[in-house]
Amino acid sequence: MGHLRATVWGPAEFVGPPPWWLVAEGALAAVLAIVGVVGATVVGAWADRAALADGTVGLICALALVLHLVVVRAGRALVGAVAVLAICLALQAPQAAAGVVLAMEGRVQSVVVTSVQDTGGATGGRSRFLCSVTDRDGVPLTVRIWRGCGRTVRPGDVLAVVYDPRGRVSPRGVENGAGVLHALLGLAGWAAALFLATVVAVVRSYRLTAPSAGLEESTGGL
Template sequence: MALVRRTRGASPSADSHVMTHLRAMVWGPAEFVGLPPWGLVTEGVLAGILTVGAVVGTALYGAWTGCPSLADGEGGLVCAAALAVYLVSVGAGRALVGVVVLLGVCLALHTPQAAAGVVLAERGRAQSATVTSVEDGWATDGGWGRYLCSVRDADGVPLKVRIWRGCGDATRPGDAITLVY
């Protein structure tokens, strides 16, 4: 038994009209019985694949060419926003648009790190470095929870930047770490 709250003077048909309108806004044309038409499934899968390709592609292109706005994920955010605009224009429900935007933003914000790693692995140069000191990032930076290593290159020249990849609680001064730069 469902409870329906009615305001004074509202007829049952007015309440059902409001609920129907809200349900249509939230779910859009996805509110039907049975399997969706193949054309709708194909269009959705194609839009998703193209958007993922655009988000990842812009981050890779930005990391490869050094374009900061693309390498930082801003281009991916634009691609996710373009998909949201497309979904709203075809009448998709707000629930679908919200989920797609959330996933698109997450992908756009996580892709730049992966793209930088791919570009470094492809174009970077590996060199051995010697650890000179290890610091607990939690104690020095107030919450990062990473270990930070100061290193010097094979010629004995200290690097200006502390590294965290490959540096852990078992790392000690004098250990060798491979750097890709």
């Protein structure tokens, strides 16, 4: 049972609080992964680099973190938790990166609603409304707007959208108080959970003895 527990959750072979350097190692690994995932996506959206902006590099950073935990032989359950959190952060980052670009260089324009669709009502789920809109020249936008689109919106109504004049990201409805910090706020929970899970995984991976020595002792030195 002790071996199984160590395999699943990590051996954590220390007495009392974990060594400070071990906590620092886990914190450094977590910070590098989070900065890599979020930073690469934001830079990709800003520079209009699809391979960075779509989260591909972010997923590679998440994989690198998982491989690091496998190398240090962290508990399998904790490695799995870190993998899930890192992948979720990488998948959420592109929307946040687009929000950063729009917050810094976006411009607001009025659009006209041509149709409204309740995507949740048809399946019996929570109502979510999507508005198809056209710009001031009557050209339809390629994306549907959900911010500002609600139950009371009708075709012919006017909505405000923010768009990137350089066309790096898709336009979206205007939000009150939208800014860089607001755009990144949605990632805060994922990043905090990933940081905590990584630190715990690294700390609990600590071993006082080498695996070979433990095996030799358990077999009577044979």
